[in-house]
Amino acid sequence: MDINFSSGQPPENLLGYDIVQDATKALFSKERVLGGNSSPPLAYGDNYEYFSRRIGSLLETECDRQNVNHTLIVPIAGVSNGLDLLCTMLCRNLTKKGIAFVEDYTYFLSISLFEDHGLHVLSLPTDHDGILIEEFRVILENLKEDEEKLPLLLYCIPTFHNPTGRTMSQTRRIQLLDLTQQYSVNVIADEVYQFLGFTDYLPETLIANPKPVSQVTMQSYYPSFASLSPAYSHVMSISSFSKILGPGLRVGWIEFSSPQLKQMFEGLGVIRSGSSICHFASYVSVTSILCPEDFPPEQNQDLSPLQCSQFFRDICPFRRHLHALRTTLAMKYSALLSSLQKYRFKYLSPFGSPYEFLIEGHPSPSSTDPGPSFPVVGGYFLWIYLPEWIGDDLKSHETDCKVHLTSTRLLEIGRSEPYFLNFMLGATCQQSESGVPPRCRKINQTQTRDAVRMCFAKLEIEELEEGGRRFCQLLRDLQP
Ligand SMILES: Cc1ncc(COP(=O)(O)O)c(C=O)c1O
Secondary structure, X not given: OOEEOOOOOOOHHHOOHHHHHHHHHHHHOOOOOOOOOXXXXXXXXXXXXXXXXXXXXXXXXXXXXXXXXXXXXXXXXXXXXXXXXXXXXXXXXXXXXXEEEEEOEOOHHHHHHHHHOOOEEEEEOEEOOEXXXXXXXXXXXXXXXXXXXXXXXXXXXXXXXXXXXXXXXXXXXXXXXXXXXHOOOEEEEEOOOOOOEOHHXXXXXXXXXXXXXXXXXXXXXXXXXHHOOOOOOOEEXXXXXXXXXXXXXXXXXXXXXXXXXXXXXXXXXXXXXXXXXXXXXXHXXXXXXXXXXXXXXXXXXXXXXXXXXXXXXXXXXXXXXXHHHHHHHHHHHHHHHHHHHHXXXXXXXXXXXXXXXXXXXXXXXXXXXXXXXXXXXXXXXXXXXXXXXXXXXXXXXXXXOOOOEOHHHHHXXXXXXXXXXXXXXXXXXXXXXXXXXXXXXXXXXXXXXXXXXXXXXXXXXXXXXXXXXXXXXXXXXXXX
């Protein structure tokens, strides 16, 4: 049986078919009040207030926010479409070659999307907490004198990152926004996994101390980038229903941090001509989430914000669905992690040798790298740094370890008998050209290692357990 860790798609049995069916019926019912001047579902979507208000409500309930300014929220046909539209918007009237900065490992399909718009993509170094601020500052300083290039945008995935699973710390978020504001670089934060936090759903044994406060992590702990402070006007948070309801809907949203950016977006030819890019599907998607306005006022009156969010979680089919999704993802994550840890110990001990592989967020007992203070866990991926004897010749120079096998060869062998295992190489998620001059690059234990991405979302528990075992067996069989 093939075990495919490579595909980053949602599990088929957790797509929200029933919810979408009921929402479509409800949307057409005579009683449904859209509010404001909202355009009817089958008309052109000139006015999508109904959509924006309900996304605002979702962000308040799930992200523990208050008074979300819904007038800064617009519909898009998924994150991919939103990225494309934002590039069109930002690249208009450019007189220099625009630079798009990405994290050193990033969503692999974003790179070609930026290149389609003629942008020059440069990668930025990161650690467990996110982008390294001082290194980024050096790059921006160097580019100040460049007459041909313009640092145009930064694309980052701050929460439950694809492919590394990391979540950027709050301090780093603020530092990043300060720096980009100072150098006039637009920030596009891809928050497609933001509702998929499940630290609190994990068995105690898998979480390091101190454990985060449960109430907060039950929800999506980090509010969107665009809402961090009204002081920033250069930020766009982009998210979608792809990972929480179904990617076939092709519905998402952008939350702008300033009305100016939103106006620029609405000035795009494609929006002026066709209005909302996915009007009907966007209405169906937001009808699937119950909101305070769906209830008679007397039912909501005496509830505190926390009670309110609990109330909606209990009675709303969409929120029950989200809860089931997080619980399932947590179980799958635990199954894969436990299997890798168990068989690593069985097949590949001792720890601390070049034979050891490392798991992001879970430093090995022998490691001097403290890692994050606790892993905030969520999303779809486990990120694994391969043993030091796998890699290219360059690595042999940077470490004392002799390279024995390339990671491409590891994958080739892994795909064949008796392993039948597929995973994504870290190199697939990398833009080879780095923004940092080589002499400034920091080398730490994990930065020199090749890595692989394993997606646990789609596979069944037994497949994850068996996949972890096969991966350790593959490494044991090939180790020099
Ligand atoms: C980081 C990231 N951004 C965007 C997407 C695609 O999102 P959408 O389906 O909303 O276009 C994915 C899907 O895997 C993703 O991982």
